[in-house]
Amino acid sequence: MIDSTRDVGRVNRNGFASGLKELARRSAARMGRRAFRHNPVTLPPMAGALALGAEEERALRRVIRSQRLGRQAGPWGTPSECSALERQLAEYLGAPDCLLVSSGTAALHCALVGLEIGPGDEVIVPAYAWLTTATSVCNVGAVPVIADIDETLTLDPRSIERSISPHTRAIVAVHMRGSPARMDQIQAIADRFQLRVIEDAAQALGGSHEGRNLGTIGDVGCFSLQTYKLVCVGEGGAVVARDAGVMERMREFHGRTDGSTLSMNYGMSELAAAVGRVQLARVPRMLARMRGIKSELRRVLEQLALGRDRWIRGDVDIQGDTATCLTFFEATPGLADRTCAALRAEGVACSRGYQPGAADLHVYRHWDSIMHQRPLSPGGGPWRFAHREITYSPDMCPRALDVLGRAVEITILPQHNGRHVASIVRGMRKALSADLARAPETPIAASLMPSPAGGAGTTS
């Protein structure tokens, strides 16, 4: 049997590498069927990486034997793993076509180029995303305009409308932590103002909104297949597009061409694609497991939150949530800190949404290069092309700072088995009811009340 406490300890000391390999080999490829004996819940939040195992080894051996490591060619004319994964992913998503790239960031870059966004254009990005969601906009010469989020932790439609100028060309909707953004409202705004919509579904492969797969609703959908994602190939990404012309432009831009177009080399390796094929096949099972766990934890949280100053993250579409975490808001940042510490003391893996002192590149305040309009070289940067003065300030998205400042996020992994879940529930009950008698330090912030924008009610 596995002693996960020892294994996880080694993971921490050795910078993850050897311990993670060991963990993956011994346990998680079997999706948690073998119980961890001790402290089972503090696994690193790397569902895809933890599932790496014998099937991936076989796939990699197959590629090595073929001697075709790059997509362009191999000595023996064996079929391309990249092409096979593109077909598999397009089919899974119900997309007309799919293009594999070297990262989620490359996917965003391709999307912007595919939609012909360039110097002087403005692109709306949410305050809660990932640094490169915004920097990829800069890297086509356009400027990111940062819009606020709401209790769904995704774009607030009212803030989008306030951010639109005559130069706005696109909105990047980010499905943060695997939960869908308000796609119906975002698309309606985009239609009204004739804007393009890029879905950053880097964290949300397998999610949906009103039955439509995330990534296939807007003009272009971008995915990341890196270490922390459900499908992990090390570094990798994918893009899908509604329009064949956009797809073609992205394809030209991403890879080696005949030299007739300006292009990059953003291709994925055959080794990564072979791993991706195995990992993608597991996604439906992983999602089912995580969704089951989340509804159980949610029920517990609702009991513990009854009559309390504690809210569960607003859901735009609970059925479409990938359920990679359970997020709730405390009344104040101080209470959120205490709750998070209490959960951790019980062995429940959790994190905070935003803490001023902790650098977290998901939160706009930490996007220094953008906040200070700092280009790589003097005189560079996209702001020189802007048609109006663009300014950023640390407090420009108060709702993001408010809700994230009070957010506590409990990690959910498909590797969590029955014992793990029981242990998380025990930890939650202990940590979250221990302070039942405490008084909130300040009254409940109005921002946590259900939004008049509608659609996503908060739950207490």
Ligand SMILES: Cc1ncc(COP(=O)(O)O)c(C=O)c1O
């Ligand atoms: C929301 C979001 N967008 C974009 C990216 C960029 O993906 P990658 O790291 O594969 O470049 C990430 C990465 O984790 C992300 O979380």
